[in-house]
Amino acid sequence: MLNIVIFGAPGSGKGTQSTKISEKYALEHISTGDMLRAEIKANTEFGKKANSYISKGYLIPDEVMIDKLDDLMKKKNGVKGFIFDGFPRTIAQGKALDEMLEKYDEKVTVVLSLEVEEDELVDRILKRGEISGRSDDNRETVEARLNVYHNQTEPLKNYYSEQFKLVRIPGQGTIDEVFESISTVLDRIIG
Ligand code: ATP
Ligand code: MG
Secondary structure, three states: OOOEEEEEOOOOOHHHHHHHHHHHHOOEEEEHHHHHHHHHHOOOHHHHHHHHHHOOOOOOOHHHHHHHHHHHHHOOOOOOOEEEEOOOOOHHHHHHHHHHHHHOOOOOOEEEEEEOOHHHHHHHHHHHHHHHOOOOOOHHHHHHHHHHHHHHHOHHHHHHHOOOOEEEEEOOOOHHHHHHHHHHHHHHHHO
16 A cells, blocks of 8 residues: 655645645545534534634644544545545654554555745635635634644654655645655655
8 A cells, every 4th residue: 555644734735735646646535634624514513622622723632533533544445545634743643543554554655744934834824714714724823723733743754754754845836846746756656
């Protein structure tokens, strides 16, 4: 299997690039953000609880997210691989993902880290907020999200670079330019 983690700060383009990767390489796209937003839209109890964290820019607690990811993965059998978008977001989640994949005798193949400067991230998120209707795409929440990213999520870069799995992708070009860089990396891995 080809198991990709797409990694990056909020607004770095994980969702956009994941959709393109999953189409080209026929991988199963697992987006925790999309899953959470579907729950919020359906107004489930879980969605309401989740939104209380999301709207403040905080992470949903690890135990909850790890269980949810386990559920999502169990539903997908016989796939060629996964693209994990928005998970892991903490070291604990990273370790949990390794354990889950181990159960299937699998592992994370590569981690694609989308590198985008902070000013650009803020611009993109505020622009997206004008149309997304997301409770977290606004000036008040964006700062908290970036702090959470630096404190809780960014340490995963070390976790993966120590395993020689981290590949940095320049994330500030056009969508197609970024995808081109990603494809070059993935084509080399597939061989
Ligand atoms: P993109 O790069 O696609 O713009 P994003 O960071 O803007 O990504 P999502 O991945 O959609 O946004 O996540 C939105 C919010 O959902 C997070 O700020 C967080 O509150 C919650 N969330 C998503 N995934 C997780 C996770 N793995 N653990 C905890 N909370 C999560
Ligand atoms: Mg997203």
